[in-house]
Amino acid sequence: MSKPTLKPVPKSERPSPEAAMDAVRTLIAWAGDDPDREGLRDTPKRVINAYREWFRGYDVDPAEELSRTFEDVSGYDDMVILREIDVESHCEHHIAPFLGRAYVAYLPTEKVVGISKLVKVVEAFAKRLQTQETMTAQIADAIEDALKPRGVAVMVDAVHQCMSTRGVHHPDVSTITTQFTGEFKTNPALQDRFLRVIGK
Structure with missing residues (x-):
């Protein structure tokens, strides 16, 4: 069996923060809520900040x-x-x-x-x-x-x-x-x- 491999997408090829926040707004609307209401207005920014923390392993080289x-x-x-x-x-x-x-x-x-x-x-x-x-x-x-x-x-x-x-x-x-x-x-x-x- 071959070893599992994982090649992170280079930072230069990743979507912009604005594009990521637009995607979160789309998901909020798909779930059935209004992304522009007061309680959700800042949620897209909070989500991408959370993603940056949750998925920071993509920017770490275990070999290093x-x-x-x-x-x-x-x-x-x-x-x-x-x-x-x-x-x-x-x-x-x-x-x-x-x-x-x-x-x-x-x-x-x-x-x-x-x-x-x-x-x-x-x-x-x-x-x-x-x-x-x-x-x-x-x-x-x-x-x-x-x-x-x-x-x-x-x-x-x-x-x-x-x-x-x-x-x-x-x-x-x-x-x-x-x-x-x-x-x-x-x-x-x-x-x-x-x-x-x-x-x-």
């Missing part, structure tokens, strides 16, 4: 975040694990939020990366239109490509508002996705240890 590494690890060769990284993303099918936590681990070879950089990589992929499955694979692939570790493990546990507030209306169902590479993929005992440590 992982480019500064440290080789002085004093022989450390066990798992590096980050638990309970907040995930705030939007599904690409309905542009509805899905919210949860990510758990990331890797087995270093000769270099490690600052732990905040791993959080930034999760955020870079989460702050885009996504499927949870694709996002989980993208996080693992970015760490794999940049650090060349002996293995990577990623788990995401999230609740999807497109399922909670519409469709089947089941608010308490969470979705769990995992991606294992290298030794995590070939060694079930290592997978089990990762899952025990993160409490899953």
Whole structure:
């Protein structure tokens, strides 16, 4: 199976803020309300500002975040694990939020990366239109490509508002996705240890 790819639209090719606000006005009218009434007059501007924050991951290069590494690890060769990284993303099918936590681990070879950089990589992929499955694979692939570790493990546990507030209306169902590479993929005992440590 080929790796998921994502090529953000260059800023120079994106619609203008005015065009984006016109689109929001159209959606408000389509929903059945008057975009010119007092309570909605400033909504288009608020929406595009929210979109700028929600989808800022398109302007972040995960490879660049992982480019500064440290080789002085004093022989450390066990798992590096980050638990309970907040995930705030939007599904690409309905542009509805899905919210949860990510758990990331890797087995270093000769270099490690600052732990905040791993959080930034999760955020870079989460702050885009996504499927949870694709996002989980993208996080693992970015760490794999940049650090060349002996293995990577990623788990995401999230609740999807497109399922909670519409469709089947089941608010308490969470979705769990995992991606294992290298030794995590070939060694079930290592997978089990990762899952025990993160409490899953």
